[in-house]
Amino acid sequence: MNRAEAVFPALIFAAVAALLLAGVFAFHYSWTVIAFPFVAGVVVCLLCLLDIFLTLGRLGARPGATDAAAQALSLASLAWALSLAPFVYALGFVFGPAAFLFVYLRAHGSSWRFSGIVAVASVLVTYGFFIKVLHILLPVQPLWLLASW
Amino acid sequence: MLDALVSAGGLVFQPVVLFNMMLALPIGIVIGLLPGLSGITAIAFLIPFTFGMEPLVGLAFLLAAYAAVSQGGSITAILLGVPGEVPNAATVIDGYQLAKQGRAGYAIGAALMASALGGLFGCVVLAFLLPVMQPVILSFASPENFFLSLAGVAFIAMLGAASPVRGLIAGMLGIFMSLFGYDPVEGVPRFWMGSDYMLDGFRLVPLAMGMFALPEILQLMTSGKSIAQPGKLEAISSRQVVEGGLAVFKHLGIFFRSSVLGTLIGIMPGVGGATAPFVAYAAARQTAKNPETFGQGRVEGVIAPEASSNAKEGGALVPTLALGIPGSSSMALLLGAFLIFGLQPGPEFLKKHMDIAIALAWIVAIANVASSALMFLLARALIYVTRVPGHILAPILLAIVVIGTYSAGNSVIDVLFVFIFGTLGVVMERFQYNRPALLLGFVLGETIERNFHVSMAAYGPSFVLRPISIGIIAVALVFLLWPQRRRVALLWRRA
Amino acid sequence: MHRHHHRRAFLALLCAAGFAASAPLSPAGAQDAAMPLKGQTVRIFVGYSPGGGYDAYARMLAPYFEKKTGATVVVENRPGGGGLTALNQLVREPADGTAMMMLNGEAAIMAQLTKQPGVSFDMTQIGNLARVAHEQHFVLVNPNMPGSLKDIIAAGKPVKFSATGRIDNLGDYAAVLCETLKMNCQIITGYKGSKEAGLAVMNGEVDALAISDGSGNDYAQGDKTKVIATIGNERSEFKPDVATVYEQFKLTPDEKWLMDFRLAIKDYGRVMVAPPDVPADKLKYLQQVWREILTDPAVMQEAAKAKRPLKYLAPDKLDKTTGDLLKSLPPDKLEKVNEVILKKFS
Numbered sequence: 009m010n011r012a013e014a015v016f017p018a019l020i021f022a023a024v025a026a027l028l029l030a031g032v033f034a035f036h037y038s039w040t041v042i043a044f045p046f047v048a049g050v051v052v053c054l055l056c057l058l059d060i061f062l063t064l065g066r067l068g069a070r071p072g073a074t075d076a077a078a079q080a081l082s083l084a085s086l087a088w089a090l091s092l093a094p095f096v097y098a099l100g101f102v103f104g105p106a107a108f109l110f111v112y113l114r115a116h117g118s119s120w121r122f123s124g125i126v127a128v129a130s131v132l133v134t135y136g137f138f139i140k141v142l143h144i145l146l147p148v149q150p151l152w153l154l155a156s157w
Numbered sequence: 158m159l160d161a162l163v164s165a166g167g168l169v170f171q172p173v174v175l176f177n178m179m180l181a182l183p184i185g186i187v188i189g190l191l192p193g194l195s196g197i198t199a200i201a202f203l204i205p206f207t208f209g210m211e212p213l214v215g216l217a218f219l220l221a222a223y224a225a226v227s228q229g230g231s232i233t234a235i236l237l238g239v240p241g242e243v244p245n246a247a248t249v250i251d252g253y254q255l256a257k258q259g260r261a262g263y264a265i266g267a268a269l270m271a272s273a274l275g276g277l278f279g280c281v282v283l284a285f286l287l288p289v290m291q292p293v294i295l296s297f298a299s300p301e302n303f304f305l306s307l308a309g310v311a312f313i314a315m316l317g318a319a320s321p322v323r324g325l326i327a328g329m330l331g332i333f334m335s336l337f338g339y340d341p342v343e344g345v346p347r348f349w350m351g352s353d354y355m356l357d358g359f360r361l362v363p364l365a366m367g368m369f370a371l372p373e374i375l376q377l378m379t380s381g382k383s384i385a386q387p388g389k390l391e392a393i394s395s396r397q398v399v400e401g402g403l404a405v406f407k408h409l410g411i412f413f414r415s416s417v418l419g420t421l422i423g424i425m426p427g428v429g430g431a432t433a434p435f436v437a438y439a440a441a442r443q444t445a446k447n448p449e450t451f452g453q454g455r456v457e458g459v460i461a462p463e464a465s466s467n468a469k470e471g472g473a474l475v476p477t478l479a480l481g482i483p484g485s486s487s488m489a490l491l492l493g494a495f496l497i498f499g500l501q502p503g504p505e506f507l508k509k510h511m512d513i514a515i516a517l518a519w520i521v522a523i524a525n526v527a528s529s530a531l532m533f534l535l536a537r538a539l540i541y542v543t544r545v546p547g548h549i550l551a552p553i554l555l556a557i558v559v560i561g562t563y564s565a566g567n568s569v570i571d572v573l574f575v576f577i578f579g580t581l582g583v584v585m586e587r588f589q590y591n592r593p594a595l596l597l598g599f600v601l602g603e604t605i606e607r608n609f610h611v612s613m614a615a616y617g618p619s620f621v622l623r624p625i626s627i628g629i630i631a632v633a634l635v636f637l638l639w640p641q642r643r644r645v646a647l648l649w650r651r652a
Numbered sequence: 653m654h655r656h657h658h659r660r661a662f663l664a665l666l667c668a669a670g671f672a673a674s675a676p677l678s679p680a681g682a683q684d685a686a687m688p689l690k691g692q693t694v695r696i697f698v699g700y701s702p703g704g705g706y707d708a709y710a711r712m713l714a715p716y717f718e719k720k721t722g723a724t725v726v727v728e729n730r731p732g733g734g735g736l737t738a739l740n741q742l743v744r745e746p747a748d749g750t751a752m753m754m755l756n757g758e759a760a761i762m763a764q765l766t767k768q769p770g771v772s773f774d775m776t777q778i779g780n781l782a783r784v785a786h787e788q789h790f791v792l793v794n795p796n797m798p799g800s801l802k803d804i805i806a807a808g809k810p811v812k813f814s815a816t817g818r819i820d821n822l823g824d825y826a827a828v829l830c831e832t833l834k835m836n837c838q839i840i841t842g843y844k845g846s847k848e849a850g851l852a853v854m855n856g857e858v859d860a861l862a863i864s865d866g867s868g869n870d871y872a873q874g875d876k877t878k879v880i881a882t883i884g885n886e887r888s889e890f891k892p893d894v895a896t897v898y899e900q901f902k903l904t905p906d907e908k909w910l911m912d913f914r915l916a917i918k919d920y921g922r923v924m925v926a927p928p929d930v931p932a933d934k935l936k937y938l939q940q941v942w943r944e945i946l947t948d949p950a951v952m953q954e955a956a957k958a959k960r961p962l963k964y965l966a967p968d969k970l971d972k973t974t975g976d977l978l979k980s981l982p983p984d985k986l987e988k989v990n991e992v993i994l995k996k997f998s
Contacts, residue, residue, distance in 0.1 A: 016588050017326065024333060027348060041345045044606045048333040055326045062322065081583065085378035085551075089371070090576065092555055101563060105556040116381070116548040126553070134560060143202065144564040145728055151569060201702040295855040339734075341842040344817040346769055353740050356733045356770045480854070481870050482847045489847075493708065496959060504874025567730060607842045614840040615812060615857050 014063045017056035024049045024056075088112060101146040102139070106130040162284070165515035168213055169523070177214050178221035178520065182528050185222035186535075189229020192366060192561045195242045196226045196487040204494055212498035213513060217520045219494055223487060224470065224524035228272055228532050231463055235264045236542050237384070237554060239370040244466045246365055246596050247434035251451065251458025253373075258454055259385040261540045266401020267456050268463045269529040269536070271412060274405065275464030276525025278416040279423065279471020280518040287507065287514055290424070290479045297425050300620040301629060303608035305425070306601045308633035309432045312439035324591040331598025332605070334359050341607045354570045362565040363574035365596060370558045371579025372586045377547035377554070384550070385543040398536045404456050405464075411441045411457050412464050419465030423472020433469040434462030435597045443639050471521055478502050478514045688937060689749060690722030696924075697728050697742050697753040699735030705866075706735070709784055709922060709960055710754040716945045723750075733770050734820070735759055739925075740772045747927045749934040752781065757923040761977055762819045766990055775974045779926035779935055782942035783965035786921025788884035789825050790868030790894070792861045792877040794853050801833065801881050801900055810836045812858040813997075814849035817841050822849055824993045825862035825883055828914045829897065832907060837997045853877050865890045866959065885915055889961075909985070910992065913977070920973050921963070939967050 028049045031037045095111075096104035106127040113123035138144045168174070181203065188199045199222045207215035230241020235252035248268060255264035286293075310328060337348045338358025349355040377384070405412055415437035422433040441461035442451045451458050476482045481503035483489035495502050500510070507514055542550070562575050585592050612620040620626070638645050696714060698707045707729060714725040730738035735756045745751035763771050791801070798804050804811060811830075815823030823839050830837035840858055843849040850871040852858045863871070865888040872879050872891075882888050882896045897911070924942055926935065945951055946964035955962045981989070 013588055016584055016590070020326070020330060024330075031348065035348075037345065037347065038343070040342050041340045041347060044340075044602075044609075045333060045336040045347060048329055048336065048602070052326060052329045052333055055322060055329060059322050059326060080379075081375050082379045085375050088378055088552075089375055089555060089579075092552075092559060093572075093576070096559065096572075101560060105560065109552050109556060112552040113549065118549065126549075130553075130556060138560060138564060144198075145567055145726065146560065146563060197702070295851075298852065298855050298857045339817070341817075341844075343841070344768070344819065349770065353733060353737045353770060353772075356737060480851070480876070481873065482851050490702065493704075501870065501873070503870060504876060506873075508874075567728065604844075607844060610842040611840055611852075611857075614838070614842070615852075 011064070014060045017059040017063075021053050021056040021060075024052050097151045100148050100150050102131055102134045102148045105134060161511040161515055164512040165284075165519055168512060168516040169217075169519045173211075174214050174217045174520075175523075177210070177218045178524060178527065181218045181222035182225045182524065182531055185225025186229045186528060186531065188222070189226035189231075189241050190233055191229075192233055192237075192239045192241055192370065192558050194226075194561055194564055195230075196223045197490055198564070199223055199226050200487060200490045200494070204490075204497070207494065207497070212500055213516060215498055216491075216494065216517060219491060220517065220520050221524040221527070223491075224276065224467075224521055225528035225531075227466060227470070228269065228525075228528045231268045231272060231466075232265060232532065232536075232539060235268060235459070236261055236539060237370075238373040239554070239558065240365055243361055243365050243431045243596070243600070244434045244462070246369060246593050247438045247462035248459055248466075249369060250438065250593055251453070251455050254452070254454035255456070255459070256384055256543050257386055259543075260397060260454070261385065261543050262395070262397030262536060263401040263404070263456065264459050265536045265540070266398035266533070267404045267459045268401070269398075269532050270402035270405040271415075271460040271463035272467040273526045273529035274412065275416045275419060276467035276471060277522045278413075278464070279420045279468035280522035280525075281471075282420050282468075283471045283475055283521075284515050284518040286424075287475060287479060287518070288511065290475050291504065294424065294476050294480060294482075296625060299608045299611040299615065300623050300626045302425070303605065303612050303620075304626045304629040304633075305422075306432075306605045306608060308629060309436060309597060309601045310605070311633060311637055312436055312597075320589060323589060324594050327585065327591045327594040328598040331595035331600075332602035333598075334364075334595075335599045335602030336606065341603065342610050354568070359599070360566060360568075360571055360574065361599065363562055363571045364578050364599060366558050366562050367575040367578025368582035368585070368592050368595065370554065371575065372583045374551050374555050374558070375579075375583060377551035379547075381547045383544050383546055395537055398533060401456070402533075405460055408457055408460055411445070411461055414440060414444070415461040415464040416468040419468030420472040422465070423469030424475045430469050430473060431600045432597065433465045435593060437461040437465035438593075440636055443636055467525055471518065474517060474521065478517070479507055480504070481506070687722050688934065692723050692750055694721070694723040694725050694750050694752065695728050696725060697730055697738040697751070699730060699732070699738035699753070699756060701731045702729055705960070706754050706756060706922065708958070712955060712958060712960060713754075713784070713945060713951075716948075716951055717941065720941050720945060734763070734817075736763055736771070736773075740770070742925070743773045743778070743927050745927050747779075747930040749926065749930055749938055752924055752926050752938070754784070755923050755925050757783075757920040757925075758821055758917050759819070761917050761920060761974065762824060762993075764978060765986075766819055766994055768819070774928070776978050777928040778974070779928060779930045779938075780967040780970035780974070781924040781926055781935075781938050782946055782967060783920065783963065783970060784922045784924055784946060785961060785963050786919055786965075787864040787866060788882050788886065788888035788890075789821075789862055789918070790865050790872075790879045790888065790891070791829065791881040791883065791897075792850070792853055792863060792868050792871060793880055794856050794859055795875055795878055796856065797859055797878070799878065799880060801897070804880075805833060805835055808836065810838050811860055813837060813839045813860050813862065814843050814852040814858040815839055815841045815861075816843050816845060816849060818994050820846075822846060822861065822863055825914065826860070827993050827997055828911050829862055829883060830997055831992045832903065832911045833897070833901060839997045850877070883911075883915075884918070910989065913981075913985075913989065916973060917977060919965075920970065920977070921965075923970060 028046060031042050092108045095108040098104065099107055109130050110123045110127040113126060134146060139146050185199050188194045200219050203219055203222055207218055210218065227242065230245040231248050233239050233241045234245040234248040235256055238249050238253035240246040240249055252264045252268065255261060338356060339346050346356045418437045418440060419433045423430060438458060438461045441457050442448045445457055473488050477488040477492060483492050492502060500506065558575065559572050562571050582592060696710045698710050700706050710727045714727055718725050730741060736759060738753060739755060739760055742751060742753045760775055764775050798807060813826035815826060817823055818841060823841055826837065826839050843852060846863060846867055849861055850863065853861045854876045862883060868879060869890040871877050879891055879894050881900060882894050884896055887894065887896060926938060946962050952962050
């Protein structure tokens with residue numbers, strides 16, 4: 009658990025360092041352009057190193073202050089959350105969320121009727137309120153039909 | 158001056174003005190409750206309705222809706238842990254914790270009372286200062302904005318005082334991320350990787366929604382339980398809400414400090430208004446007993462950002478009306494509305510229409526109070542949301558967040574980033590990296606760079622010696638060192 | 653809903669004026685051939701968030717387009733890239749007449765001319781429909797500065813201009829002005845927007861600002877700033893007593909060409925454009941519709957009242973302008989333009 013904590017700062021360090029190096033050597037940004045990100049990025053990297061050092065130094069020694077807060081998130085919930093994307097891609101912003109809601113609610117124990125009601129309500133809110141009342145340009149058609157996003 | 162006040166009162170308390178304000182309030186509240194939609198959405202949406210209205214009636218209509226939006230946004234911050242607008246992110250820190258403890262009503266009561274009174278405060282100040290504001294606004298130039306933003310960064314470290322290194326990492330990472338996109342000096346887009354979207358860098362709404370909403374949604378999906386943890390539930394009653402409202406009076410010091418901070422920040426057109434709630438929160442934490450319990454459900458952590466957030470709106474009207482320079486991006490839209498009504502805010506406007514200007518201050522004040530009152534009535538119903546099982550609430554919330562994010566920028570890529578930043582948010586929450594700190598860094602980073610560059614170019618390095626700048630540094634140092642004041646005093650005496 | 657209320661009010665106004673005028677243009681019996689967009693949804697892109705000038709023009713003109721064509725018009729705000737990401741997106745739209753853009757033409761030409769990253773359009777191929785408006789520019793100075801350009805130049809001290817970037821319609825005007833008049837200038841970029849740039853002049857952080865006349869007039873209220881010159885071929889209707897730079901200074905053609913070049917870009921102005929390769933008959937139809945709308949006295953009057961005056965220019969002239977500006981400049985002059993606008997006076 010404690011060793012795993014060092015992964016996040018390590019990743020940040022790697023990402024920021026990579027971007028800065030790319031900025032100087034690949035994109036050839038001039039000094040004026042790269043100065044601020046450089047300073048900020050270097051500070052981030054140094055802080056990450058410090059964090060890794062402190063974390064590894066605490067291996068096994070610290071009681072689970074983090075453990076109490078960390079409730080493991082299930083992979084299933086992540087998969088479900090991401091599944092909204094293909095629904096919206098296939099069916100647009102009005103029917104996509106409605107279909108997603110229907111499928112999710114059914115799969116997690118709600119009745120046909122309840123799931124159906126929520127799905128219909130979703131269509132009413134997205135189409136009736138967002139599109140018709142607020143004139144927000146939610147794409148009704150599937151996203152793969154749109155020329156530009 | 159006095160006759161302007163009186164005449165303003167006469168303008169405001171006409172039935173048609175009040176009626177239209179009441180009409181606009183529910184619209185503002187609904188828009189505020191939906192994450193991703195903001196005050197700008199409300200104004201843009203309502204402007205066409207105002208064609209044909211008398212100028213003051215139309216402006217009252219717009220300002221009322223605008224004031225109501227932030228009330229709605231505070232509620233979602235508390236009930237769902239999702240900031241309705243970026244300024245509400247500070248309210249999430251303690252407000253959502255209170256909701257999890259089954260005390261959402263208490264938090265809401267405090268938030269509503271703090272907003273109402275904070276808004277009133279900002280408007281009173283506005284009404285009195287408006288005639289004399291110009292020289293004050295004009296003495297705040299780029300160096301002062303630079304030091305103010307820098308002070309904001311210092312507060313970031315304070316937000317993460319429990320684990321300062323991680324708080325700083327979050328904040329500095331936010332600053333780093335804000336620098337993607339066009340650089341302010343030469344206009345060269347940094348790290349855009351050939352993508353049109355990244356020409357302007359990362360966007361604020363997907364970042365805020367992703368970091369705050371996604372982790373909560375995933376948590377709800379995993380546990381299936383409601384937001385309010387069972388075992389700590391009182392019966393839902395208005396009593397909690399009233400208690401929360403009264404709590405503001407028990408913490409008057411924090412309230413006034415936060416309102417003053419909010420008003421000041423709102424008045425200065427160069428500093429981002431989104432920083433006001435964070436600065437107030439950090440200041441409240443600094444000056445409170447047991448600051449380490451902030452973040453676990455301290456009501457002061459709700460009062461401070463809410464009061465300052467609404468006070469700043471009254472403040473933002475000041476440069477808008479006095480100079481024709483919008484104090485915030487919503488004010489920019491409002492300026493457009495002024496033009497439609499044939500009014501031209503600025504020095505001439507104040508000379509000729511001081512009574513209208515003060516009337517607008519009145520209207521913002523009344524709208525704040527009225528929308529708070531409206532929300533008090535709705536609070537009981539809304540609190541039920543925290544009792545809805547996770548498996549039902551989570552997908553609905555996810556759909557709302559996705560749709561709201563799209564609405565904010567008309568871009569599907571924004572929605573994609575919600576998920577990307579959601580991943581970031583999940584990891585940060587797990588390992589205790591301060592998310593509001595990242596948000597604040599993101600908001601401030603670009604401002605710091607701009608103001609630094611302009612200050613150096615316009616004044617040379619001696620810009621640090623300007624009197625107001627030195628004043629800001631001094632005040633910031635006082636705030637930072639306050640908890641350590643005894644130690645500092647000892648050191649000083651020994652030296 | 654709201655648009656219909658709005659529309660009804662104006663229908664009453666326009667019916668009397670417009671009916672007689674429009675009757676000969678749409679002979680009964682040829683209705684559908686004469687209204688090929690009837691019943692379709694037409695989108696007008698705007699490269700900025702709601703509330704700005706381009707947005708206001710688009711939303712003001714949309715109802716008239718609806719009435720003339722029978723189409724439904726939707727104004728789509730697509731901010732980003734300095735207003736030009738929307739243009740990148742427009743040129744990828746199908747060229748069937750259902751997508752248009754209320755474009756910052758000056759910015760588009762400047763971006764292409766100076767080869768900015770993120771330009772995936774070619775203004776020489778764009779379907780020009782009409783010029784909607786263009787503005788003169790003012791030179792604003794802090795009230796403590798000398799009252800005329802000649803005095804400022806004579807004083808010899810460096811003049812600080814504020815700008816948000818080098819090609820933002822603030823900095824490039826300043827650069828052209830300074831180069832043409834051989835002024836000792838420093839252009840300070842980095843301000844967040846034109847309002848912040850204006851505030852900097854008011855509080856003395858910078859000395860001067862070159863800004864569009866509408867905004868400049870706003871900032872000159874209450875003597876917070878002084879307007880000392882107009883940059884344009886004509887004076888501005890906002891301040892007709894302020895002389896143009898050409899009136900104040902006698903310049904040789906050699907000295908004038910850079911400013912003339914920039915003014916030619918300015919005259920391209922705010923334009924309504926369609927993607928490249930719209931079929932000729934559709935393009936003609938759209939151009940005709942916009943010509944009718946933008947030259948209609950009732951429309952022009954409403955626009956003037958809203959402080960968004962219309963200044964129509966025909967598309968064939970616009971085509972010639974983009975060709976001249978982007979293709980006919982000799983390489984040495986092109987290099988000079990890039991050098992002055994992007995690098996000099998830093």
